[in-house]
Amino acid sequence: MPKKPEHLSDPAGAPAATAAQGLDARLVVDREAFRLDIALRAAPGEVVALLGPNGAGKTTALRALAGLAPLTAGHLRLDGADLRRTPPESRPVGVVFQDYLLFPHLTALDNVAFGPRCRGAGKAEARAQAAEWLDRMGLAEHAGARPRRLSGGQAQRVAVARALATHPRLLLLDEPLAALDARTRLEVRAQLRRHLAAFEAVAVLVTHDPLDAMVLADRLVVVEGGRIVQEGSPSEIARHPRTEYIAQLVGLNLYRGQAEGHTVRLAAGPAVSTTEGLSGPVFVAFPPGAVTLYRARPTGSSARNLWHCEVAGLETHGDQIRVELTGELALAADLTTVAAAELDLHPGAPVWAAVKAAQTHAYPA
Template identity: 85%
Template sequence: MTDTRKSTQNAVGAPGRAADGLAARLVVERGAFRLDVTLTAAPGDVVALLGPNGAGKTTALRALAGLVPLAGGHLRLDGAELDRTPPESRPVGVVFQDYLLFPHLSALDNVAFGPRCHGASRAEARAQAAAWLERMGLAEHAAAKPRRLSGGQAQRVALARALATHPRLLLLDEPLAALDARTRLDVRAQLRRHLADFEAVAVLVTHDPLDAMVLADHLVVIEDGRVVQEGTPADIARHPRTDYIAHLVGLNLYRGQARGHAVQVDGGCVVTTTEDLTGPAFVAFAPGAVTLHRERPAGSSARNLWRCEVAGLQSHGDQIRADLTGELPLAADLTTVAAAELDLRPGATVWATVKAAQTHAYPA
């Protein structure tokens, strides 16, 4: 994605320019909650903010937009201080979760609203809006009011409205959350293409790890108002550092002390790995790496073996996910047929095995 964003002219003729991107430390205090998050991004970068409900993601986005005042820190965009710049004067475009299109205006006039507010004549604004709708594949819907648009079409109109002012910072608050699963798939692909052409900084808030992995170059994970991990999607997925992130990317994660190829997990259990480490470490493995047995296996080549109890069963895609407690609490994925053959049910005793080659250990 990065290479395609380095153009110096966007699709509707706004000239590109050299820029410094985003450099911010956002300190916000709201009652007992304190947000303290540092964000940096170069022009062309897409940054995704991930985190559980109440972590501070939307607060961070609103602080960038100027809708929430900073209690400390700084906010610089392209080298300019924005801390005290009113929201309407910031070179920032926002796509809200519910899009907030003006219901009495056509799609064309919704998009033209921004250029008009920035001093363009009615004819100029409508010409720019028409170009943006053409780019979004919505030219035939220019005269339609929001109530006549599908969810995916409304999302693209909202994106066009945000981009029509040529912002240096684009903020997207759960832009796909209001869409059904099929529409979400299509619109996610379209949004990826539009973000690839955006030559300034984009910051995306989402609860969906797939949205983040597909759309963003860099992930920033926030918990309790602070950054707990950041990096590329691949790095975050391979090296989760909190239970929330591990659950997000679908891994069993443990922290402990490494001694050679063994990690002594907090709580006493040992996980054997192929990595050779010393000191504080994380060890992770996928639920699909777990094999379950009703009797203790005698001839298994797996280096890891734990006695567990089935705490619960739930459908997980086309598989069954077993939540296990016991020597090592973990999640295991297996087919419906395998679950039936094992006669799995809550309270049943099972033996879980994992090959050392299917674990991954890294420094904590």
């Protein structure tokens, strides 16, 4: 994330934190057959994204941080203050919900002013603060509009302004771009990135979209089955995925095996040749674009990895065709439309898949 520009300090002269300690939490929530147990720490100014499949526990974690889901065990401290017994409405927390949840009977201005009013500001003062936030969001001309007159992108920005108007020390965003169409999402994502870059407290973003996470967050925390399976910077996660879910998110074929020098013997499947010389348990990964397909076994190929496979499925993937393969090794290959047509690919077609050792990447498991 870019350095926070000094000129983007909070409207109404909200003081910047000087000795803030940020977020320190261990969230344990028991719900029937499901248990969430994750530790989260974040410094002021840091944006953390919780990623994971449906049912992983991301929303439960967000609700626990907001005080809407009671902790079974663990702790929740924000800037050194214990929030476990603090009711939701008294916490210095702002929330942006997936569906925004704007008050339909209030104007954009009064929606944003609602927070400051609840925190004790007079009507005139609250509306003045709200006007500043709407101007900062580029919505000054829509201050008098009710939610039904706003576009999805405008409503999302009003929701962000409403959350920020209380000067929260923790900002929670639950799938903030999910309700937007693709074109609006691109524009609003860029705007949200700028606002988060200027936010001086902790922000926690829940999303299932890897692009939202990669663009908006400083650090990713991947949750599966109520547990953290990997965390790190977006680049670290993209380079070294440790579960199949993460590999699919970042678009890699991922396998686990035992390395013996430049050969990785997979737990289920053939061996893979790599350029790295390692020993012991490893992951080996390569992008679908590194896979070359042939209808007949190639002769004279320089690829050291060659597997006999069968086409399991075809689908459009951006401007390419994603080919799902089974056989000696289950993997995905990306081809141009022309290449897929020339190979006459269809479900059930036998193919040979080749990958050069130089295009694989092995790292310790």
